[in-house]
Amino acid sequence: MARSSVRGEVPGVEDTMSLTPRAGAGRDGSGAGHGGGGGRGADRRRRRRRVLRWSAIVLAVAILGTACAGWLYYEHLNGNLRSGERDSGDSKARKAEPNAAGQTPLNILLIGSDSRNSAENVALGGSRDNRGNPPLGDVQMLIHLSADRESASVVSIPRDTRVPIPRCTDPKTGETFPATTNRIINESLARGGPGCTLATWQNLTGVYIDHWMMIDFAGVVRMADAIGGVEVCVNQNVWDRPLPAQKGGSGLKLTAGRHEVKGEQALQWLRTRHAWGSDPLRARAQHMYMNSMIRTLRGQNVFTDTGRLMDLAEAATKSLQVSEEIGTVKKLYDLGMQLKTVPPDRITMTTLPTVEDSQNSDHLVPAGARADRIWRMVREDVPFDDKGGPGAARKPAPQPASSDPAAPDARIGVVVRNGTRGGGQAAVPGRAGTIAQALVDKGFARASKDTAAPVAEPATEVRFPSADLEGDAQRVAKALGIPPASVKKSAEVSGVTVVVGADWRTGTAYPVQAPPRAGDLPADADALSGSDSGRCMDVYKPYRW
Structure with a gap:
């Protein structure tokens, strides 16, 4: 078999992409008068062009394949998300007016469900006899992101707080539940789903709530594993277990000091109640966990680390149920980017001030004027901390004078x-x-x-x-x-x-009220800054070991 006269040339392959004569060749392309040297140089150029051509093809296929894979993964994440009706109750709250800079606050209701409607949740939460029952909203927090996006305020309501629950219709079953004043707030979830819980909060606070997000036991475990561990702290050894005088318990068992919890242990921390001594103290432990989680995520640079972001996106979309208007990955991402702007020292976690319910000593009710102060600060977008500036951006836009004259x-x-x-x-x-x-x-x-x-x-x-x-x-x-x-x-x-309204319960002249000041929280709101990493939980004595 005859060998090619040019080493490395593939026999029978012509450079069909070249439409010009080879450099150094005559007009007929023969290369006459150059002793054959020009032919070898031209062949090398042909090989380079072939390499570039195939490289371009491979690159185009790779880009197209990556784009398709990215689109398919995006659709996969969207398929993970479950969404539901934003408001399924009788609620008339309206969005806040823009401030002087044209900005409006953002309010998100976070609900922790105790659903046992899956084998996974039953295994994590016990109470097998409750499988199939409507879930209760044992954890409820309102996250308020200021209009200027410089601070965030969080308010928890203990699960056994009695509040008015409006008339709600379950969007899944069509069942309608009448309004009631004799139920505790965690039961709102069973009377029309998270949309009923949102309506209950709106009526209680006068705050328009833009979105709700709900997570169950299995979702907490999945998210905790995706984060990779969150640091918590106890001052004494703790074991939240059944005692002769008190049934139940989360199973949390830790020695005194700092621990990194994830998976089921993270769920145990969030569910522990008896070992802390009360529902309001359970809220404090949850706030410690959330603040620590925020600091952990910021330290991981999640939004710039593609691998970490994908892991969390997978876990979050499988774990969260959201209100329908944020039911896509893009909208959730945009929401996360807004929350990301607030530094930990401008995040303040609180628990609604409550007192014992005169109708039932096992229940609580909002503590009158102290609770009202919390809600007014949220409604008027006043930061829970005192670290902000003069607050010009929080001033409402000036009300234009009406051109409509009043009748007599x-x-x-x-x-x-x-x-x-x-x-x-x-x-x-x-x-x-x-x-x-x-x-x-x-x-x-x-x-x-x-x-x-x-x-x-x-x-x-x-x-x-x-x-x-x-x-x-x-x-x-x-x-x-x-x-x-x-x-x-x-x-x-x-x-x-x-x-x-509830702010005018006596008299015939509207009471003059001084505007709330930044950081002027009631003492029993149990405020905790997101930057405070030194707090530890005290353990109720019967649960120490």
Whole structure:
């Protein structure tokens, strides 16, 4: 077999991509007059072009393959996510007005479900007799991200706190549950799903909640493993186990000091209640865990480490159920990027101040004015810490003066509604009639009371349906001493309506309230900074070993 005259050339393969004569060749391409040296150089150039051509093809295939693989993985993650209706209860909370910089806060409700509706959850949570029962929301936290995205405030409500639960409809079964004031907050999840829990929180706080996220036992374990361990601390040896006088227990067993927990042990830490001594103290332990987890994730540079991010994305999408408007991986990622902007020393975890329920000593109720202070700070976007600047960005946008002149007082039609059931408190009987009569006495002859049952409204407002009644609404507010910022347009009313909220339970003149100050939390809110890594849990004596 004849050998090629050029070493390394593949016999029979021509450079069909070359459309120009070889360098050094004559017009006929013969290379005459160059003694054959030009032919070897041209062959080398042909080989280089072939290498480049095949490299380009391989690269194009690789890029296309990577893009397809990326798209398929993205769809896989989206397929992991489960979503549900955002609000499935009677709730009328409205989004906060933008601040002077045009920014609005973001509120997320985090729910920990005790569902035993899978073998995995039963194995982790025990109580096999409860398999198939509607789940309870034993962990509930409101995460408030400030409008300027510089601070975050978290409020937990202990699971045994009695609050009004609105009328809710379960989006899965269509079953409707009537409103009740005799249930504890963790039961809201069983009365219409997480959308009912969200509606309960909105009515209690007056805060519009943008999203909910829910996780069960197995999800906690999966996420804890994906993170790789979170440091916790106890001051004494702890063993949360059944005792003669107290059944149950999470099984948590640790020696005094610092430990890195993950998997099932992380779940035990979050579920432990008896060994700490109370539900509010369990909330403190959960806050310690969450703060430590945030510090751990920031130290891992998750958002810049593709491998870590993929591991967490896989775990998160399998573990979380979310409200439908954030039911894609991109939206969850965008949400995470917003939360990521807040440094740990601007994250403050708290527990709602509560007192013993006079109707049942095993239950709690919100602690009146102290609880109201917490909710007002959230509504008005006031940081729970005192590390921010002067707060100009938190000031509400100025209210434009109405161009609608007010009618004479005697001709203004106004209805007064009793909303004093808000804030977790029982309604004050007769408040609508009292304020309606006060308006009549001031010359508003067409003022009347709404005879419907009291509603839950944490804050007093004057509402109007259309621009031609704005002047009338502002005139009514001025007569009662209600601030102009509380005069709001609403499609839910047909005329000027005064809603007497839980912040105005006595008297006929709206009480003047000093604006809340940053960091001015009630002492029993048990505030914990996200940067505080030195705290340890005390163990209730019967559970030490």
